[in-house]
Amino acid sequence: MASKFNPPPNWPAAPDGWVPPADWQPDPAWGPLPEGWQLWIDDAVDPPAVLGKRNWFARHKVLSVVGGVLVLGLFGSIANGANGGSQASPLVADSPSPTAAPAVATKPAQATTAPAPKPTPTPTPPAAPVIPPAVEYAGVGDSILAITKPAGADVAAIVTFTHQGGSNFAVWSLDSAMERNDLLVNTIGVYGGTVLMDKRSADKSSSLEITADGPWTVKVASVQSATPWDGTTPLTSGGDNVILYSGKAGAASVTHDGSSNFAIWGYGSRSDLLINEIGPYSGTVRWMAGPAIFEVSADGGWTVTLQ
Known part of the structure; x- marks a missing residue:
């Protein structure tokens, strides 16, 4: 067996x-x-x-x-x-004795890899505002002109006028019922300037009533097309104009060398009449922080310097 x-x-x-x-x-x-x-x-x-x-x-x-x-x-x-070591027979002579403490098999430590740092996202600069194109008109003498505001019927706009006559040149804004909203221009003879239209939220002008004795032009544009200024350098201009201000609040030194009415209105967190004088002017006034719109009425050159 x-x-x-x-x-x-x-x-x-x-x-x-x-x-x-x-x-x-x-x-x-x-x-x-x-x-x-x-x-x-x-x-x-x-x-x-x-x-x-x-x-x-x-x-x-x-x-x-x-x-x-x-x-x-x-x-x-x-x-x-x-795993690559020498493989022992079950009857290898280096086995522990029955009375000895058995060897504890240890698992090889596994290498750890630190997680890769997350890349810092690059901030995306804000997109530049899209400014709608202006709408231009031309005519001669008295007229009722239907207009379109590029940024929408319910928002303010700026209007640039020119007049080549020698007599009275006046422009009223009209609503859809042909009621007058605001007297935009009232001067004699040749004129060139930019004014703010529909500064009050209730005003929604759709036409212009023009009184003139010569040829004229009208350019209706978005308020974003107004003269930009951040207050870091003096601003020099002349005649009627609209300023789109983006700087800080402060005291502003203002000069004017004309002979007629000189006025500055500010529109931002509030409405504020800063100056209302006749003829030459020099003084220091409050200037609100941007974003704000300032409307200047003048018949001569003027400067604004933020202190």
Whole structure:
């Protein structure tokens, strides 16, 4: 009958079907054979061997626990061999003794990669405002002129007029019922200037009443087309004009060298009449912070310098 190798539980487990060579000797570190243990058993007679194992386990509970840890250690050695190390046989002589503290298999530390820093988003500059194109008209003498405000019927607009006659030149803004809203221009002879139309929210002008004795032009534009100024340098101009201001509040030095009415209105968080004089002027007035619109009425040259 065939016999098979039967190592005790305190020895390393042998692979299935393993047969010791003729000159093989067990490692002394494994300890002696348990009393009555048979290294070779009849392959056909299993119950006595099993019974022998059970009896031995009953007498050696401590050794059986250590043997179990030893088997786990061998599995770790095999795993290390599969990862590139030397793979040990289950019966290698450097296995720990049953009474020694089993070596604890440690898992190699895995390298950690620091997360890449998130790129700082580049701020997108605000898009430049889209300014609707101005609408231009021309005529001669007295007229009722239907107009279109480029930015919309419900918002303010600036209007630039020219007149080449020698007599009275006056312009009224009219609503849809042909009622007068505001007197925009009232002068004698040649004229050129820019004024603010529909400064009051209730005003929605759709026509102009023009009194003239010569040819004239009308240019209706968005308030965004007004003369820009941020207050960092002095502003020099002449005649009627509209300023689109974007600077800080402060005291402003103002001069005027004309001979007729000189007035400055400010429109921002509030409406404010800053100056209302006749003839030459020099003085310092309050100047509100932007965004704001300033309307200047003048018949000569003028300057504004923010202190």
